[in-house]
Amino acid sequence: MESAKPSRRQTLFAFLLMSLGAGLVAMGVYFFKFPNHFSMGGVSGLSILLGQIIPSRLVTPATINTVITVLFLILGFLVLDKSFGLRTVYCSLLYTGIIQVLERVCPLARPLTDQKMLELFFAVLLPALGAAILFNMDASTGGTDIMAMILKKYTGLDVGRALLLSDVAIAASALLIFDIETGLFSLLGLALKSVLVDTVIESLNRKKSFTVVTHFPEPVCHFINENLHRGATVWKGQGAYTGQEQFIILTALSRQQAVQLRNYLKQTDPHAFMLITNSSEIFGKGFLRA
Numbered sequence: 252m253e254s255a256k257p258s259r260r261q262t263l264f265a266f267l268l269m270s271l272g273a274g275l276v277a278m279g280v281y282f283f284k285f286p287n288h289f290s291m292g293g294v295s296g297l298s299i300l301l302g303q304i305i306p307s308r309l310v311t312p313a314t315i316n317t318v319i320t321v322l323f324l325i326l327g328f329l330v331l332d333k334s335f336g337l338r339t340v341y342c343s344l345l346y347t348g349i350i351q352v353l354e355r356v357c358p359l360a361r362p363l364t365d366q367k368m369l370e371l372f373f374a375v376l377l378p379a380l381g382a383a384i385l386f387n388m389d390a391s392t393g394g395t396d397i398m399a400m401i402l403k404k405y406t407g408l409d410v411g412r413a414l415l416l417s418d419v420a421i422a423a424s425a426l427l428i429f430d431i432e433t434g435l436f437s438l439l440g441l442a443l444k445s446v447l448v449d450t451v452i453e454s455l456n457r458k459k460s461f462t463v464v465t466h467f468p469e470p471v472c473h474f475i476n477e478n479l480h481r482g483a484t485v486w487k488g489q490g491a492y493t494g495q496e497q498f499i500i501l502t503a504l505s506r507q508q509a510v511q512l513r514n515y516l517k518q519t520d521p522h523a524f525m526l527i528t529n530s531s532e533i534f535g536k537g538f539l540r541a
Contacts, residue, residue, distance in 0.1 A: 265388060266341070268384055268388055269338060269341060269342050269345075269384075269385060269388050269390050270345060271381070271384060272342065272380075272381040272382070272383075272384035272385040272388070272390070273342045273345040273346040273349065273381065273385065273392060274345075274349055274381070275377045275378065275380050275381030275384070276346055276377070276378045276381035276382060276385075276392050277345075277346050277347075277349035277350050277353070277381075278349075278353075278377055279373060279374055279375075279376070279377030279378040279381065280295045280316070280350060280374075280378060281313065281349075281350050281353045281354070281359075282353075282359070282363060282373070283362075283363075283370050283371075283373045283374035283377070284296075284299065284374045284378075285299060285312050285313065285359070286359045286361060286362040286363070286370075287362050287367060287370050287371070287374065287433070287436070288303070288425060288429050288433050288437075289370075289371060289374045289425075289433070289436060289437050289440050290421055290422055290424065290425040290428075290429075290433075290437045291374070291375070291418070291421075291422055291437050291440040291441045291444055292395075292414075292417065292418025292419070292421045292422055292441050292444075293394055293395050293418060293421070294316055294319045294320055294323070294393075294394035294395060295312075295316055295378075295394075296418070296421040296422060296437070297315075297319065297421055298312040298313075298315040298316035298319060299312045299425075300421065300424055300425065300428055301315050302315055303428050303429065304428065311354065313350045313351060313353075313354045314351075316347060316350060317347040317350070317351060319394065320343050320346070320347050320392070320393050320394050321343075321347070323343075323393050323394055323395075323397040323398065324340060324343055324344075324393055324397070326397065326398075326401070327339075327393070327397040327400070327401070330401050331397075331400055331401065336389065336390065338388060338389060338390035339390050339391050339392075339393055339396070339397070340393075341390070342385055342390045342391060342392050342393070343391075343392050343393030343394070346392040346393075367432075367436060371436055371439065371440050371443075374440060375440050375443045375444050375447055376447065378444070379444055379447040379448045379451055380451055382448055383448055383451035386448075395414055395417070395418075398414075399413075399414055415445075418441055419438075419441065422434070422437040422438045422440070422441045423437075423438065425437040425438075457506065457529055457530070458503055458504065458505055458506070458529075458530055459503070459504045459505070459506060459508075459509035459527055459528070459529065459530070460501075460503055460527070460528040460529075460530045461500075461501070461502045461503070461504055461509055461512060461525070461526075461527055461528075462499065462500070462501050462525070462526040462527075462528075463499070463500040463502075463512075463516065463523055463524070463525055463526075464488065464497050464498070464499055464500075464523065464524035464525075464526075465497070465498055465500065465516075465520055465522075465523040465524070466495075466496075466497065466498070466520075466522075467498075467520055468485050468498035468500055470519060470520075471483075471500055471515075471516065471520065471523070472485060472500060474512065474515050475500075475502050475512065478511070478515075479504065479508045479511060479512065481502055481503070481504055481508065482502065483500050483501065483502040484500070484501045484502070485498055485499070485500050485501075486498070486499055487499075503530070509527060513525065513527070
């Protein structure tokens with residue numbers, strides 16, 4: 252059975268979200284990574300190192316970042332063919348394009364502030380938030396993500412570990428190319444980024460697994476179906492202490508819907524037992540695709 256094509260409104264909303272994600276990554280890289288030389292792995296980190304090594308005012312980190320990203324895109328087209336996503340192409344070109352525009356419209360001769368820790372925070376937060384949004388949209392800003400896709404296709408390497416090792420090597424290189432302080436900030440930023448991206452992705456995907464034990468399943472299921480427009484599963488149970496017949500209702504809801512169901516049960520069935528569990532991986536209709 253073929254899935255329904257997304258509407259024009261859904262497609263527009265998806266591209267707006269992808270544009271937001273790419274914009275956040277670009278702003279974090281240009282305003283906070285580049286001027287502070289925070290080389291936290293990836294193409295942007297490599298561009299910062301090469302921009303310092305190559306003695307030319309024309310060869311800026313922004314330019315190197317664009318060149319490497321485009322080269323990875325071309326490599327992706329040649330090697331990955333149809334498995335190479337249009338969304339990643341769009342986000343990669345938009346991301347590098349924004350950085351190029353910012354370099355001309357808002358050139359930076361020095362960091363925005365003299366607070367390196369504050370700058371590091373935004374250098375990690377903005378790209379992490381943007382990357383999480385793109386991940387949820389099955390997109391990315393390309394770069395080393397494309398190399399990971401190629402390695403995954405043709406080798407048996409542990410891609411995640413290989414990319415982590417390359418990121419550590421790039422961040423550690425800042426110790427030699429710049430100074431101890433910059434290198435340590437880069438390594439700290441890499442560690443924070445690794446944790447923050449996973450945290451943001453989990454937060455964006457967080458839903459509620461809702462289990463209700465009640466004597467009156469019909470009105471609860473009706474509320475779930477008609478008011479919340481969600482499905483539910485009902486099965487019979489028995490109280491271990493009372494021996495009375497109970498009904499267990501299982502449903503998966505968004506956070507807002509979980510609040511609505513909880514308030515409904517408090518008003519109409521105050522003796523119902525509720526078990527609410529956070530989950531960032533719920534697969535099925537209305538949630539993540541398996």
